[in-house]
Amino acid sequence: MINTQEILVYITVLLAVAFLVKKYFYKPKKTSKSCGKDNCGCH
Amino acid sequence: MSVEMLKVALIGNPNTGKTSVFNHLTGLNQQVGNYPGITVEKKIGYCKLTRHRKAKIIDLPGTYSLNASSLDESVVIELLMNKNGDDFPDVAIVVSDVENLKRNLLLFTQIKELEIPTILVINMSDRMKRKGISIDIPVLEKELNTKIALVSSRTKNGIDSIKTLLQDYKNISSEACLDTSLIDVTYFDRLKKAFPNQSLYKLWLVITQDVNFGKIDKKPMKDETSFSFATKSNSELKRLQQKETIARYKFINDTLKKGYVVDKSKATDLRSVLDKVLTHKVFGYVIFFGVLLLIFQAIFDWSSVPMDFIDSSFASLGDWVRHTLPGGVFTDLLVDGIIAGLGGIVIFIPQIAFLFLFISVLEESGYMSRVVFLMDRIMRRFGLSGKSVVPLISGTACAIPAIMATRNIESWKERLITILVTPFTTCSARLPVYAILIALVIPDQRILGVFNAQGLTLMFLYLLGFAAAIISAYILNKVLKIKSKSYFVVEMPNYKLPMFKNVFINVFEKTKAFLIDAGKIILAISIVLWFLASYGPGKEFSDAENIVKSEVVNQELSTLELDDKIASYKLEHSYIGIVGKTIEPVIKPLGYDWKIGIALVTSFAAREVFVGTLATIYSVGSAGEEEGTIKQKMAAEVYPNGEKIFTLASGISLLLFYAFAMQCMATLAIVKKETNSWKWPMIQLFGMTAIAYVVALISFQFLK
Known part of the structure; x- marks a missing residue:
């Protein structure tokens, strides 16, 4: 049976994995203000 | 209102x-x-x-x-x-x-x-x-x-x-x-x-x-x-x-x-006199070399006391937590994962603070611009711009801003070469790896009664980084067929006494960035590693205690020795142990065991993760009740035949591997961004790793 300590371990590990995934694999969406591939037509 | x-x-x-x-x-x-x-x-x-x-x-x-x-x-x-x-x-x-x-x-x-x-x-x-x-x-x-x-x-x-x-x-x-x-x-x-x-x-x-x-x-x-x-x-x-x-x-x-x-x-002008001396074609280099020597001696000598204090404090904290909290897996995670991982970050604050203290003082005083001017004479011979010196020097802090600093190099060829060679310079992330390995394998003794051997080794590694950068630049300059023109203009600011407030803020910001930005990653990786090292698939892991007991039934072992054997067996059959064992044949010729192999893999995220990884793995793999320092744990690691794992040969091999390898995901990402192609970061990754492997292999085979 899973005890409290094990639950805390799983939560901590999940948080750590989520942080690493966010850090290395998650790309934030560009805001509408930023330029796209066309460089805002500056070139 | x-x-x-x-x-x-x-x-x-x-x-x-x-x-x-x-x-x-x-x-x-x-x-x-x-x-x-x-x-x-x-x-x-x-x-x-x-x-x-x-x-x-x-x-x-x-x-x-x-x-x-x-x-x-x-x-x-x-x-x-x-x-x-x-x-x-x-x-x-x-x-x-x-x-x-x-x-x-x-x-x-x-x-x-x-x-x-x-x-x-x-x-x-x-x-x-x-x-x-x-x-x-x-x-x-x-x-x-x-x-x-x-x-x-x-x-x-x-x-x-x-x-x-x-x-x-x-x-x-x-x-x-x-x-x-x-x-x-x-x-x-x-x-x-x-x-x-x-x-x-x-x-x-x-x-x-x-x-x-x-x-x-x-x-x-x-x-x-x-x-x-x-x-x-x-x-x-x-x-x-x-x-x-x-x-x-x-x-x-x-x-x-x-x-x-x-x-x-x-x-009344002192500037022209100072300029003549500091940019002199002989004395200028002698003074610069002397300044570097002073910096690296100080990094080792002055930081040893606070580092020992931090190391033993974390060991005591781990000990206290283990004895205070009820026993269980979460307490193990706190002690062997979180506290060991945090200790692996905080211990390097004194050295990083000293490095940035010196860099700030050199920049603030106006001396850094003279160094840029002085080094331009050398750089030109290797196909780099005088402006490449700035990224190469800033690379001692971090390759990422250094690569961004190449943006003011007008010639694309010179800029590309600078981007490709900058990661060879020793960044602050390598410092923790160097520091722990040097302290382990280089004796703490004086040479000529003045120079600390460990400080000299550190300086050698920094110079090796610069040498690798300019030799690679020379080769790339010959190999890359890109036509471009360039010129060199640098402003020489007036000399001034560094302002305490500016130096303090700079050191504070840089140390904070290391502690918070790198620290979060190291801590998260330490937690995941602890999990992978504490859990494993199949009966080999879950039944470890019985398997070990049946193997040693005829041996007279103390309880502590038996617990150590069980912990070691479990680690070997844990998830991380399986990964380490899989890559062991590739790294064995370099003098590394599977535990170091795990640290090599995880430190690809960021080099400084290496120390935290070993701290976590060795903590998990030991059943000892008393928490030793990271250095003590590494020094105590032995092969099954009793031979030490961290010897002069394996230590130098590891130092050289880290001196040349491209162990940084963030740097690869910034190179991709700056060159707008995956071609150059991939060339960098495979090229630098190949050089690191060959140099580490030669050094280990020669020294063992």
Whole structure:
């Protein structure tokens, strides 16, 4: 049976994995203000 | 009553003491981030003016004019031209240097023409007497149509007068000093007719800039009328730009004649004497070498006491937590994962703080620019620009800003070569790895009675990094067939005593960045590693205790010895053990066991993770009740036959592997971004790893 300590371990590990995934694999969406591939037509 | 927030842009040429003024105005009330979409550093600070008014001060990158030639400079222009932007200033402060007022005023007159209320700060006023300079402030205020604050960021004199002027910013003129349209009346008339609602000078800046402005969009202006931007050729526009610059300098000269006098007979100048010595073709290098020697000796000697204290404190903390909390897996995670991982980060704060202390002092004093000039002579022979020295030196802090600093190298070939070789220079992330390995395998003894052998090894590794960078540059220069031209211009700022506040803030910010940014990653990886090392698949792991007991049934082992054997067996059959064992055949010829292999894999995220990984693995793999220090645990590691794992041969092999390997995901990402292709980061990754493998292999086979 899973005890409290094990639950805390799983939560901590999940948080750590989520942080690493966010850090290395998650790309934030560009805001509408930023330029796209066309460089805002500056070139 | 609500607090009014005044937006202030702090602008100025490089080396005018802009950051000192920013630090005085904002203190530690600063936030450092990036401009959206690009990785140019954005510093914002807050300053209280009155009970109901605060100033949000944006410290913009140093720029010589509004004719941008690099991405950093374009940030300034973009912010000043984008009226709808979140950071568009209510008032601009242009910081100038009392000795270089003529050159600094070029930028001032350009900003005035953008019709932004602008305050002129004349900094370094404490040098006026020594340099024989006298200034008539009311005359300059009248001629330049502005308010002036005469300031000494060294003595803090005049800082309050900036705050007073900011409180009264509505009375500061936003009128231009001169009229640019006079350089070509017909052309500017046509522009005005084509875009009646636009500021003429803004239009002129947009037309003449070479770089991409990001948010500033030419398309809508093009659509408004049939007016074509191509009515003048590039060479005609360049000539007009030159005419504009000449007109500005004429205005500046006329102004300074009325209110700025330099009496050279009163000046006492030490600068030329110092320059002769520090940039001398023999003494210059000897002094530079001596400075490097001092830095690396200090990093080892001075930091040993606080490092030992931190190391033993974390060991005691782990011990205390284990004995205080109820036993169980979460307590194990706290002690062997979190506390061991945190210890692996915090222990390196003294060394990192000392490194940045020295780098800040060298930059602040003006010596770094002399080093750039001095090293240019060497760089040219290896196909690099003199400007490549800046990224190579900044690479000792971190390769990421160093690679971004290559943006001011005009030649694409030289820039690409600099980007490719910069990761060879020893960044601060390598320092923890070097420090722990040197302390383990290099004896702590004096050479010639003066030099610490460990300090000398560290210096050798730094020099090896530079040597690898310039030799690779030489080869790349021969191999890459890209045609380009280049020139080298560097400004030599005046010598000055480093300001304690600036040095402190710089050391604080850099150490904080290491502790928070790198620390979070190391901590998260330590937790995941602990999990992977404490859990495993199949019966081999779950039944470890019975398997080991049946194996040692005929041996007389103490309880502690038996527990150690079980812990070691479990680690070997854990998830991480399986990964380590899989890659062991590849790394065995280099002198590494599977546990080091795991650290090599995880430290690909960031090099400093290496130490934290080993700290976690060795903590999990030991059943001892007492928590040893990281160094003690590493020193105690042995192969099944009793041979030590960390010997001189394996230690040197590891040091050399880390000296050459491209162990940094973030650097690869920034190289991809800067070169706009995966080709170059992949060449870098496989090339550097191959060099690291071969060098580590040769050194281990030779030394074992």
